[in-house]
Amino acid sequence: MKILGLIIAVLTGTLLIYTTSDFPSWGDPSSPASTHLSPHYIEKTLEETSVPNIVTAVLADYRGYDTMFETTVIFGAGVACFFLLRVPRRKEPVERLYRHTLTGMTLRIKDLDEVPENLDEFERIDTLWAPYDLIIKTVCRLLIPFIQLFALYVIAHGHHSPGGGFQGGVILGASFILLAVSYDLRTAKERLREKLGGILCAVGVLIYAGTGALCLLLGLNFLDYSALASILHVDPITARSHGILIVEIGVGLAVMATMIWIYDNISSEGKYEEGL
Amino acid sequence: MRYAPCVLILPMSDLITHIVANYNYWIYITLMMIGLYAIIAKNNLVKKIVGMNIFQTAIILFYISIGAKKGATIPIIEHAHGDHGAGSSAVHAIEYINPLPHVLMLTAIVVAVATLGVALALALKVYQQYNSLEEDEILDQIREK
Numbered sequence: 001m002k003i004l005g006l007i008i009a010v011l012t013g014t015l016l017i018y019t020t021s022d023f024p025s026w027g028d029p030s031s032p033a034s035t036h037l038s039p040h041y042i043e044k045t046l047e048e049t050s051v052p053n054i055v056t057a058v059l060a061d062y063r064g065y066d067t068m069f070e071t072t073v074i075f076g077a078g079v080a081c082f083f084l085l086r087v088p089r090r091k092e093p094v095e096r097l098y099r100h101t102l103t104g105m106t107l108r109i110k111d112l113d114e115v116p117e118n119l120d121e122f123e124r125i126d127t128l129w130a131p132y133d134l135i136i137k138t139v140c141r142l143l144i145p146f147i148q149l150f151a152l153y154v155i156a157h158g159h160h161s162p163g164g165g166f167q168g169g170v171i172l173g174a175s176f177i178l179l180a181v182s183y184d185l186r187t188a189k190e191r192l193r194e195k196l197g198g199i200l201c202a203v204g205v206l207i208y209a210g211t212g213a214l215c216l217l218l219g220l221n222f223l224d225y226s227a228l229a230s231i232l233h234v235d236p237i238t239a240r241s242h243g244i245l246i247v248e249i250g251v252g253l254a255v256m257a258t259m260i261w262i263y264d265n266i267s268s269e270g271k272y273e274e275g276l
Numbered sequence: 277m278r279y280a281p282c283v284l285i286l287p288m289s290d291l292i293t294h295i296v297a298n299y300n301y302w303i304y305i306t307l308m309m310i311g312l313y314a315i316i317a318k319n320n321l322v323k324k325i326v327g328m329n330i331f332q333t334a335i336i337l338f339y340i341s342i343g344a345k346k347g348a349t350i351p352i353i354e355h356a357h358g359d360h361g362a363g364s365s366a367v368h369a370i371e372y373i374n375p376l377p378h379v380l381m382l383t384a385i386v387v388a389v390a391t392l393g394v395a396l397a398l399a400l401k402v403y404q405q406y407n408s409l410e411e412d413e414i415l416d417q418i419r420e421k
Contacts, residue, residue, distance in 0.1 A: 046367060059379045
């Protein structure tokens with residue numbers, strides 16, 4: 001199998017390298033990819049949408065359908081992970097570890113039908129519990145608000161600088177995953193409950209599709225944001241810029257919630273009890 | 277077209293200059309074939325998933341290099357602060373790199389992450405069922421049943 005794979009890879013590689021002789025050279029401004037549609041985007045984007053970042057404008061406006069279904073794919077991936085891995089709360093008695101915070105003594109409680117939730121002097125720990133790491137926890141606690149602030153900046157400033165819903169959403173999701181890694185999964189889940197995460201994921205897609213449907217209701221094409229001008233009380237060109245921001249927020253929500261959703265399901269094997 | 281004809285009929289020195297001129301494509305093809313080899317030949321499911329990701333990365337790099345232009349800057353129009361282009365000088369396509377591959381790859385990266393998540397979830401399910409991620413061991417267990 002290894003030799004067969006090597007032969008296939010080398011043969012395919014040779015064929016592909018043979019075809020590169022027809023390709024335009026590096027950085028050629030008159031290559032076919034840069035001559036047909038892209039000059040229109042570069043030259044007309046600013047006057048048509050008033051968004052300086054062409055990538056954002058093409059992503060959310062000119063190719064709005066593509067991005068909408070891309071967001072749906074993300075949502076579908078989150079749902080797929082959920083249905084594959086999530087297990088309902090088990091009925092059999094559980095075994096849990098509790099650590100007395102003052103003395104550092106650990107109790108293993110077996111065959112517990114009802115687990116008391118409010119134990120002031122005890123904290124619940126994972127079975128593979130690593131010793132309390134003060135530095136990591138403190139640094140992460142200090143950093144996470146700034147990471148989230150930066151994520152919001154990336155989403156909101158996507159019109160003028162590299163950024164947008166996908167990038168900001170991933171950073172926002174990473175901040176919650178950092179919380180789950182540096183503390184434990186339960187702490188992160190207390191901040192953003194599983195149900196809320198799922199709802200946010202769906203709400204993100206709904207904001208995107210709903211904006212498109214709103215444009216349809218206002219008498220223009222689906223995802224033609226200039227229809228929003230009458231609602232936002234701005235001229236149609238600025239309305240397209242605002243419409244892009246609205247769908248970027250939807251994309252950001254969906255991506256953030258899906259990243260957290262996938263991480264939670266995979267790291268805890270769908271049990272949500274103990275994560276990485 | 278004014279691009280060079282096929283490699284095989286070129287003399288040796290031309291061939292070398294041609295390779296140097298198109299070295300970016302050769303790198304992506306090498307990377308892509310590493311990924312393809314991992315998908316075909318590796319026995320471990322997680323290594324196959326890693327191979328799939330290397331393959332995707334090669335395609336992303338390929339698209340980005342298609343969009344490059346010599347001497348051009350990133351596709352964000354300079355000195356524009358929401359004035360609809362009025363008053364500012366005309367924008368020339370040659371000054372900015374092609375934004376279209378960037379848009380396509382931006383979404384492709386996110387889809388790559390989503391497929392990675394689903395693939396890992398499936399691998400986890402396989403591991404729970406067979407207690408192994410090695411393909412031959414899993415196939416043996418399936419045959420024994």
